[in-house]
Amino acid sequence: MTVVAVLCDPPRAGLVLPDLVNDGPLTGDEAAELYAAMLRDTFLAVDRSGGDLLVNYRPEELLPDDYRRAEVTAEAEVRALAAEALDSLDDVRFEVQVGSSYAARAGNTATHLLREEGVDSVAVVRGTAPFLTRTAVDSAAMKLRSTPVVLGPAPSGRVFYASFTEPIDFTDAFADPEVATLAARGDAAGLGVDFLPMQPVLRTAADLETVLPILAARRDASRVVPTWTAPLVAELGLLD
Numbered sequence: 001m002t003v004v005a006v007l008c009d010p011p012r013a014g015l016v017l018p019d020l021v022n023d024g025p026l027t028g029d030e031a032a033e034l035y036a037a038m039l040r041d042t043f044l045a046v047d048r049s050g051g052d053l054l055v056n057y058r059p060e061e062l063l064p065d066d067y068r069r070a071e072v073t074a075e076a077e078v079r080a081l082a083a084e085a086l087d088s089l090d091d092v093r094f095e096v097q098v099g100s101s102y103a104a105r106a107g108n109t110a111t112h113l114l115r116e117e118g119v120d121s122v123a124v125v126r127g128t129a130p131f132l133t134r135t136a137v138d139s140a141a142m143k144l145r146s147t148p149v150v151l152g153p154a155p156s157g158r159v160f161y162a163s164f165t166e167p168i169d170f171t172d173a174f175a176d177p178e179v180a181t182l183a184a185r186g187d188a189a190g191l192g193v194d195f196l197p198m199q200p201v202l203r204t205a206a207d208l209e210t211v212l213p214i215l216a217a218r219r220d221a222s223r224v225v226p227t228w229t230a231p232l233v234a235e236l237g238l239l240d
Contacts, residue, residue: 002051002121002141002163005109006043007097009058010077011036015067017128017203024205030236035128037228038202039078040085042127044227047086049134050141051123052093055082056109059096085228102126106162107170114167120144121165129160129201130211130229136161136196143194149186152196153179155210160199166191212238 009016013028016035020026026034046053057078060068075094082092099105106124113122121144125132129152136152140163143150149168152161157177168185175181186193200210216239218225233239 001119002123002137002144003054003113003119004046004049004051004123004125004137005054005056005106005113006039006046006125006127007056007058007102007106007109008039008078008127009035009063010069010074011039011081012067012069012077015063019204020208024208025238026236033232034202034229034236036081037232038130038226039081039127040228041130041226042125042132043082043085043092045132045134046137047092049137051137052091053082054093054095054109054113055079056095056097056105056124058105062097101172103170103172103174107167107173110164111167111170114164121163123161123163125161126201126203128203129154129199130226131199131214132160133224136199140196143196146192147194148191149182149193150196151179151182151193153198154201155198155207158201158203160201161196164191208238215239 011032013032017031020031021028055078057074059074082089097105098108110122110124113119140150144163144165148165150163151159154160157179159178162182168189173182173185183193202211215225215230215233
């Protein structure tokens with residue numbers, strides 16, 4: 001069974017999705033709402049899958065000074081999001097991230113789970129892939145039975161999903177292009193690498209050009225759309 005670690009921040013204006021504010025159409029508060037919606041959808045997809053959900057949040061002391069809060073903790077905020085998305089939190093783990101960069105934090109989490117806790121496989125995700133489904137999580141788990149590294153490519157050389165049955169060298173492992181860097185690290189460790197079908201992510205203003213038409217198309221075709229993200233995007237006036 002795969003432990004899916006969602007590496008996330010508390011959804012605070014200015015902290016999350018800053019490119020959608022600086023170069024895109026959203027305010028800081030709107031970007032924070034969108035980030036929160038995508039996290040809820042990510043939690044829901046993992047909860048519905050055969051994987052185990054680990055909410056791996058960045059604690060107050062690892063946040064930039066301007067985004068630290070005394071009145072509410074990062075843990076409380078991400079717990080509230082999970083509680084809104086899921087029927088129960090009984091099987092959900094909440095743990096702090098450790099490390100000075102995303103690669104370090106992802107690597108510390110994956111390596112600890114694989115080596116210290118002896119889990120069969122670990123996936124790390126950012127929670128910004130609005131079309132992530134239980135099917136993708138379960139498909140990756142099937143591939144991991146025969147291949148130690150399974151990556152989900154995203155446009156512009158990024159990844160929406162990275163999963164492992166053995167640790168790799170995670171130092172700067174998410175350097176651009178992420179998918180090529182991670183695949184090369186897997187190869188350097190003597191591990192086989194496989195891939196999921198490509199999915200879009202929503203981290204930058206340019207990503208809207210991919211995500212919004214897909215959302216609109218799926219809505220118009222009466223297909224499944226992200227439970228939390230789709231209505232919020234419509235409410236923000238981003239869909240025609």
